Amino acid sequence: MDRPSREQSIEAAIGVLAGVAAVAGSLLAAGDTPAFVGASAATLLRDASPGFVAVEVRGLGEAAQPLLVAVTGLILIALYAAATAFARRSVDGGATAGVTTLALVGGGTLLLTGSLASAIGGGIAAMVVVLAASRPLGSRRSAGGSPGRRRLLQAGAATLGALAASTVRLGGGSDGAGSPDPPDPAAQSLLSVAAERSLSLPNADGLVSDGFYTVDIATVDPTISPADWELTVTGEVPEERSFTLSELRAFDAERRFVTLRCVSDPLNGEKIDTALWDGVPVSTVLEAVDAPESCCVTLHAADDYFVSFPREALDSGLLAWGMNGRPLPRSHGAPLRTLVPGHWGETNAKWLTEIEIREEPEDGYWEQRGWEGTGEVNTVAKLHSTTVRDGTVRVGGHAYAGTRGIDAVQVSTDGGDSWTEATLSDPLPGAVPLDAEDPDPDGAAADAWRMWEHEYDADGRHEVVVRAIDGEGERQTEDREGVRPSGATGWVSETVRP
Ligand SMILES: Nc1nc2c(c(=O)[nH]1)N[C@H]1C(S)=C(S)[C@@H](COP(=O)(O)O)O[C@H]1N2
Numbered sequence: 049m050d051r052p053s054r055e056q057s058i059e060a061a062i063g064v065l066a067g068v069a070a071v072a073g074s075l076l077a078a079g080d081t082p083a084f085v086g087a088s089a090a091t092l093l094r095d096a097s098p099g100f101v102a103v104e105v106r107g108l109g110e111a112a113q114p115l116l117v118a119v120t121g122l123i124l125i126a127l128y129a130a131a132t133a134f135a136r137r138s139v140d141g142g143a144t145a146g147v148t149t150l151a152l153v154g155g156g157t158l159l160l161t162g163s164l165a166s167a168i169g170g171g172i173a174a175m176v177v178v179l180a181a182s183r184p185l186g187s188r189r190s191a192g193g194s195p196g197r198r199r200l201l202q203a204g205a206a207t208l209g210a211l212a213a214s215t216v217r218l219g220g221g222s223d224g225a226g227s228p229d230p231p232d233p234a235a236q237s238l239l240s241v242a243a244e245r246s247l248s249l250p251n252a253d254g255l256v257s258d259g260f261y262t263v264d265i266a267t268v269d270p271t272i273s274p275a276d277w278e279l280t281v282t283g284e285v286p287e288e289r290s291f292t293l294s295e296l297r298a299f300d301a302e303r304r305f306v307t308l309r310c311v312s313d314p315l316n317g318e319k320i321d322t323a324l325w326d327g328v329p330v331s332t333v334l335e336a337v338d339a340p341e342s343c344c345v346t347l348h349a350a351d352d353y354f355v356s357f358p359r360e361a362l363d364s365g366l367l368a369w370g371m372n373g374r375p376l377p378r379s380h381g382a383p384l385r386t387l388v389p390g391h392w393g394e395t396n397a398k399w400l401t402e403i404e405i406r407e408e409p410e411d412g413y414w415e416q417r418g419w420e421g422t423g424e425v426n427t428v429a430k431l432h433s434t435t436v437r438d439g440t441v442r443v444g445g446h447a448y449a450g451t452r453g454i455d456a457v458q459v460s461t462d463g464g465d466s467w468t469e470a471t472l473s474d475p476l477p478g479a480v481p482l483d484a485e486d487p488d489p490d491g492a493a494a495d496a497w498r499m500w501e502h503e504y505d506a507d508g509r510h511e512v513v514v515r516a517i518d519g520e521g522e523r524q525t526e527d528r529e530g531v532r533p534s535g536a537t538g539w540v541s542e543t544v545r546p
């Protein structure tokens with residue numbers, strides 16, 4: 049390699065290192081909040097390219113957020129690297145180049161995030177890398193390294209330092225998922241009933257999910273301090289009114305098992321889960337504000353998400369602050385989310401801030417992007433567990449039909465020619481008052497899945513097909529549709545080779 053191009057690649061590498069450090073510095077200063085430059089840039093990218101990111105990425109399922117984060121990260125690092133290289137090239141002397149880097153990187157970050165702290169964090173981190181790269185430390189001629197290589201090593205060390213420091217901001221356990229407190233005892237007793245009623249299937253959760261899926265429009269979840277939060281009812285009401293969390297908790301509250309399923313959940317996908325939720329019925333709050341009858345409602349949330357759907361669907365809903373006997377986790381909408389019986393996941397607004405009573409329907413966030421996900425869920429029987437042992441096959445999974453309920457699951461082991469009824473789990477218990485110390489687990493949950501299993505002997509390769517019959521006697525449709533726009537349909541099937 050000849051000298052100029054070697055110099056150039058060292059300069060480029062220093063720029064990239066400063067870029068990485070700037071992102072880490074912003075994370076260190078802003079934490080896992082929208083002020084972090086990675087989060088703001090991801091939101092900008094998402095909004096600037098609705099065709100790709102907002103619509104298609106959702107089809108990518110779990111891969112969507114990491115992909116968006118990776119693309120955003122690369123773009124940011126490239127921009128910061130360019131700014132750093134510019135500063136180093138146009139200004140003589142290490143200190144001046146450092147200050148220029150601080151100004152460029154910090155200014156850019158301020159523009160992207162609007163956060164001074166984030167800008168200073170990013171700018172200082174990049175400046176430190178530039179200063180570290182400005183002259184080789186130590187004796188002039190030590191252990192063989194060329195000055196260029198030594199500058200690069202120093203810059204690398206500074207970047208590693210920034211990265212290491214920023215990791216303290218990640219995985220801050222704000223979710224409460226690993227929360228050490230045991231769940232509320234009355235909730236615990238209902239969760240035990242759920243565990244007893246679950247069929248134990250390899251590779252499948254019980255009736256209450258171990259890990260609950262998430263679907264979010266933003267890269268970073270809102271962090272809301274419950275003390276500063278209010279829910280406001282607006283629109284066609286005699287008078288707008290706001291409620292604090294303690295005001296909502298003062299109403300008669302209840303505890304319900306509810307299943308959620310995303311409209312983008314593939315036919316045999318796993319964006320479907322069940323939890324035990326604590327909250328106040330929506331109708332209680334709407335009665336308190338004398339909300340008149342109306343056609344529609346739009347829910348607004350702290351991440352600028354909004355969803356609009358028929359009012360009657362909301363009226364039997366729950367405003368939930370608790371999940372599985374613990375405070376609602378941040379990732380599931382703390383301090384308060386909606387649960388709308390029988391409708392697709394997207395109607396269940398998290399981080400809820402406003403209920404707008406409307407006289408006209410409108411398109412929500414996803415409907416503006418081509419989805420039709422505000423209606424009732426499709427009926428589905430999932431096949432998530434298949435085990436073969438000594439010629440005996442056991443298949444099973446969950447079945448869900450929203451508020452219609454599940455009457456039966458039928459299994460065919462010959463590709464659909466003949467059908468047998470599968471064994472069904474008992475339904476999850478119905479809603480109970482939140483203050484009941486010894487909740488009576490009678491009745492059936494109005495909007496929850498059930499589990500099914502079927503065991504049979506087989507020797508040759510064969511096709512298993514499953515379908516559910518809903519509580520109204522309607523059989524799950526055989527017609528195959530993809531998830532977009534209004535949810536997958538068809539029967540799940542699997543080839544089994546004993
Ligand atoms: N504020 C807000 N609420 C939201 C969303 C969102 O991105 N922001 N996603 C919706 C979608 S598409 C689904 S499927 C459910 C998922 O709820 P979960 O993340 O608790 O599983 O939340 C809904 N509520």
Ligand SMILES: [Mo]
Nearest residue numbers: 310311393394
């Ligand atoms: Mo969803």
